[in-house]
Amino acid sequence: MSAVLSAAVPSAAAAAPAPTAGSPVAIGMPQVPRARRTREDVEAAAVVSGDKKVMLAAPRGYCAGVDRAVIAVEKALEHHGAPVYVRKEIVHNRHVVDTLEQQGVVFVEELDEVPEGALTVFSAHGVSPAVVNEAAERNLQTIDATCPLVTKVHREAVRFAKQNRSILLIGHEGHEEVEGTYGEAPDHTTIVNNPEEARTVEVEDPDNLIWLSQTTLSVDETLEIVSILRERFPNLQDPPSDDICYATSNRQAAIKKISPSCDLVIVVGSANSSNSVRLKEVAVEYGAQRAERVDFANQVDESWFEGVATVGLSSGASVPEVLVQEVLTLLAEYGYGTVEEVVTAEEDIIFSLPKELRAEMKKVGDNDRSLGGRRTNSAN
Numbered sequence: 001m002s003a004v005l006s007a008a009v010p011s012a013a014a015a016a017p018a019p020t021a022g023s024p025v026a027i028g029m030p031q032v033p034r035a036r037r038t039r040e041d042v043e044a045a046a047v048v049s050g051d052k053k054v055m056l057a058a059p060r061g062y063c064a065g066v067d068r069a070v071i072a073v074e075k076a077l078e079h080h081g082a083p084v085y086v087r088k089e090i091v092h093n094r095h096v097v098d099t100l101e102q103q104g105v106v107f108v109e110e111l112d113e114v115p116e117g118a119l120t121v122f123s124a125h126g127v128s129p130a131v132v133n134e135a136a137e138r139n140l141q142t143i144d145a146t147c148p149l150v151t152k153v154h155r156e157a158v159r160f161a162k163q164n165r166s167i168l169l170i171g172h173e174g175h176e177e178v179e180g181t182y183g184e185a186p187d188h189t190t191i192v193n194n195p196e197e198a199r200t201v202e203v204e205d206p207d208n209l210i211w212l213s214q215t216t217l218s219v220d221e222t223l224e225i226v227s228i229l230r231e232r233f234p235n236l237q238d239p240p241s242d243d244i245c246y247a248t249s250n251r252q253a254a255i256k257k258i259s260p261s262c263d264l265v266i267v268v269g270s271a272n273s274s275n276s277v278r279l280k281e282v283a284v285e286y287g288a289q290r291a292e293r294v295d296f297a298n299q300v301d302e303s304w305f306e307g308v309a310t311v312g313l314s315s316g317a318s319v320p321e322v323l324v325q326e327v328l329t330l331l332a333e334y335g336y337g338t339v340e341e342v343v344t345a346e347e348d349i350i351f352s353l354p355k356e357l358r359a360e361m362k363k364v365g366d367n368d369r370s371l372g373g374r375r376t377n378s379a380n
Contacts, residue, residue, distance in 0.1 A: 052311075
C-alpha cells in the first residue's frame, strides 16, 4: 500500500522543511485547536426532519492517472533516494504533497530551481515541449508522470497543428494542464475559458477548426461552451474521442445522482484541484441545498449540520481514501452513522508506470506496484 495512502494528516510543523544554517526563520502563528460544539448543541440549534444518514458517492477519489503519478514518485524515492525533485505539485492535493515532502521530495515551480543533473519528475498534469527542452539543457534525469489521458490531448494538438488546423482549447488559462497542451501548438491554439469567451472568440479560418479540452472540466459547462462555439462556427469539428477523462465524468455523474437528496454535500479535495472544485459546483447545480469543499476532516464546520438530515460525500480524483474515511468518522460523531454508498459506475482502468521507471525496476527485479489505478474506493 502506498505510504501516501496510509500516512496520517501531517501537522504544519511536520510539513515544514528544516531551515538551513544562517537562513532567516519564519515563525507562523500556531494552530490552536478549535473547540467544537457538541452533537447535542448542534441538534438543539435546528430541528432535523428525518433520520440522519450519509450518501457516499462512488466512484470517488484516486483515478488511475493520479495513482500512477504518486506511485512513480514513491518508486523514484525507493530506487534513487532523496531528494527527488518534482516540477509543480505531482497532483493537486495538499495531503499527498505534504506526505511526499516528508519522505524527501522537493517540489519546485520551475526547473531553474533544480540542481543540474538531478532527478526530476514531471507532474501528472503534463508539461510543454519548452519544459522538456529546458530539462535536457540542464542535463536533468527526468521521469514523465503525465497522465496518459493528458498525453492523448497533447498528441491531438500536435497532429491537428501539423494539419494546419486552428484549435480552440477549452480550459482554464494558467492551469498546468492547459499550459502544457497549449505549449504543444501555441501558434495554432486559442484558449477558451468560459461561455462568455466562447461568444466572442475569433478565429482565422472557421472552416478548419477543431476543439480540444482540459481533462478535468465540468462536463455540462464544456458541452455548453461547445454548443455556443458550434452556433458561431457550424463547421467546428469534434476531437476523435472525449477529452474529459473517465474519472472526471464518473465523479460528476455520482454527485449528480446523490445531490437532489442531500441537504449538505461535502467534497474532499484541494482548492487548486479543478475536478474537486467542479464537484462542489455540480452538487449545487443538481439540487444539493448546500455544498462545501475541505482538504481535511478538521476543516468541516459542525454548524453545517444544523437542520441537516442527509449529507452527501465525495472526493476529487487526486484525493486518497483515508481523507474521506476521516470525514466519515467525524460525521458519525454527529449522528450520521448510517452510510449508503451510491455506485454509478465501476472503474477498472490501469496504466503502466512511466517507461523510465519500468526499465529501472526490471533491472533489479522489482515487480511491486508496476501499474497505477487498481485500487478500489473501499480498499484504499
